[in-house]
Structure formats: structure tokens, C-alpha cells
Amino acid sequence: MKKVLVLLFLLFFTNLNAYAGSDYLxxxxxxxxxxxxMEMGFRILNANRIDKRMTFSYDTNKDVNAYTYGGAKNIVIxxxxxxxxxxxxxxxxxLSHEIAHGMDYHDGFFKSVAMGFAPKKYEEKADKQAxxxxxxxxxxxxxxxxxxNKISGEKKGISSWFSTHPAGSRRLVLIYEYIYKKYPGYLVDNDYRRNLYYQNFLLISKDDREKIRERELKKIEKNRKKNEKKEAV
Incomplete structure (x- = not known):
């Protein structure tokens, strides 16, 4: 019996040592x-060569929220x-959206004041930077x-004037337009094309996406004609 107990004891500590290096054990x-x-936040900071100090925290508060403490430059999920x-x-x-806010807070007191007076403008800016x-x-x-699309509200009318965030639909379309213009490959070869929430976005944004496409085609045609005139001179 003693031998069995000793064997079990040794097996337990052998396994314990074998897994001691695991971060999550x-x-x-x-x-x-x-x-x-923290790990994902610092990965984003390092990959983007962001040389401003920021920290990342997890809050057990059950609010559906993420925010950035301006003074402490602390990003909270x-x-x-x-x-x-x-x-x-x-x-x-x-995290990327909040890091964008953190960068604005690093610009000093007056930028923080400007963000308070025009919050929607800076939310849209943070989305693009994200x-x-x-x-x-x-x-x-x-x-x-x-x-x-899962979490953004859809405030319109008078209530929208008192909201710090743009209406959800407009916000999603602006992000789509930015990706369409700057990173179109993610839309062409789209890993999320079968995603339930992305398919919903495609349904509610059909007219807006068509307008974006038409604007870009007109811009391409205008540049083509402009280049033809230059070549003809």
C-alpha cells in the first residue's frame, strides 16, 4: 500500500512539474x-510600433462596455x-478602437476637451484607426x-443628439467604406462571408454599399479621363 501511495505521489508531482510552464494552468x-x-493589447501596440504607454484591464462589471481612462491611459474591457x-x-x-482613443488622450488636455465636445467625430476616427x-x-x-453590429445602438432623432456614439447603421457603413477603399482584399476574400452577423449587415446596408460602389466607380472613371487628357497633351 505504501508503495502505491509513493508511486501516486511521484506521478502527481512529475505531472505538476511537466505543466508548470503553462501560463494558464x-x-x-x-x-x-x-x-x-493584456497579451492581445500589447501585441497590437507592438505590431503598430506605438511608443505611448498604455495598460489593459479586465473589469468584472457586467456592463456591455469597454472604455479608456484618459489620465491613466488604461483600457478596460x-x-x-x-x-x-x-x-x-x-x-x-x-481593443484597437480603445487604443485609438488612448492615442488621442496622449495628445494632451486640449485634445481631451475636443473629444468631449465632438464625441461622434472621434468615435468615427477611432473606428478607422482601429x-x-x-x-x-x-x-x-x-x-x-x-x-x-452585435452591440451598437441605433439612436435616431432627438436622442441621437445626446449620444456620444454615431447611430449603429451609419457607423457600420463608414467602417465598411473605409475597408472597401483601403483594404478591399478583406472583402473580396472574406473569411466572414457566412457569418450570421455579417450577413445581417449585408442585408441592412445593401443600398449604402451600392452607393459606395457607384461613388468609387465614378472616381475611377474621372481619374481615367484625367489621365487620358494628360497623355494627349
Whole structure:
């Protein structure tokens, strides 16, 4: 019996030592979330050569929210937001958006004041910057459309004047247009084409996407004629 106990004891500690190097062994769920958020956040910072100090935190608050503490340059992901992430690209989308806000806060007090007076303008700016950050860090920027389609409100009329964020539909279309112009390859070879939430976006944005396509075709035609005139001179 003693030999059996000794053998079990040795096996336990042998396995313990074998897995001791694993970052996630024996960590509780909340700690794992914190580590993942930090690792992905710093990956985005490093890939984009961002030389401004920022930190990343996980908050057990159940609000569906993410935010940036201006003074501390601390980016916070709330627990209530986690069920909306289906893959790392979607978490990277929100982190990238908040990093863009963090960069604005690094520009000083007066930029923070400007952000307070024109929040929608800076939200749209942060969305575009987030797309750039994601692409550089190796994430799919279409995920920003997908995750915001899940969580963005649709405020219109008088209530929209008091909202700090653009109406959801407009916001998604602006992101799509930015990707369409700057990173069209992600739309042509789209990993999310069968995604439930992306398909919903395609349904609700059909007219807007057609207008974007028509504008770009007109621009191409205008440039073509302009180049022909130059060549004729």
C-alpha cells in the first residue's frame, strides 16, 4: 500500500512539474481573461510600433462596455462584453478602437476637451484607426463590423443628439467604406462571408454599399479621363 501511495505521489508531482510552464494552468477564469486581454493589447501596440504607454484591464462589471481612462491611459474591457466575442479578431477590434482613443488622450488636455465636445467625430476616427491597427497586427478588420453590429445602438432623432456614439447603421457603413477603399482584399476574400452577423449587415446596408460602389466607380472613371487628357497633351 505504501508503495502505491509513493508511486501516486511521484506521478502527481512529475505531472505538476511537466505543466508548470503553462501560463494558464491552475488560473481561474477571471485571471485568464485578464492575461488574454493584456497579451492581445500589447501585441497590437507592438505590431503598430506605438511608443505611448498604455495598460489593459479586465473589469468584472457586467456592463456591455469597454472604455479608456484618459489620465491613466488604461483600457478596460468589462465582463459583460465577453459573450459578444466569438473569436480573437472581435476582441482585437474593441481593443484597437480603445487604443485609438488612448492615442488621442496622449495628445494632451486640449485634445481631451475636443473629444468631449465632438464625441461622434472621434468615435468615427477611432473606428478607422482601429481598422489600421488590426490589419498591421494580423487581425481581420471585418470583425469590427461584426462585433459592433452585435452591440451598437441605433439612436435616431432627438436622442441621437445626446449620444456620444454615431447611430449603429451609419457607423457600420463608414467602417465598411473605409475597408472597401483601403483594404478591399478583406472583402473580396472574406473569411466572414457566412457569418450570421455579417450577413445581417449585408442585408441592412445593401443600398449604402451600392452607393459606395457607384461613388468609387465614378472616381475611377474621372481619374481615367484625367489621365487620358494628360497623355494627349
Amino acid at each position: 491552475f488560473l481561474d477564469k477571471e485571471t485568464k481573461y485578464q492575461k488574454k486581454i 468589462c465582463k459583460g462584453l465577453l459573450p459578444y466575442f466569438d473569436d480573437d479578431n472581435e476582441l482585437a477590434a474593441i 481598422v489600421d491597427y488590426m490589419v498591421t497586427a494580423g487581425y481581420n478588420p471585418v470583425a469590427l463590423i461584426i462585433v459592433l
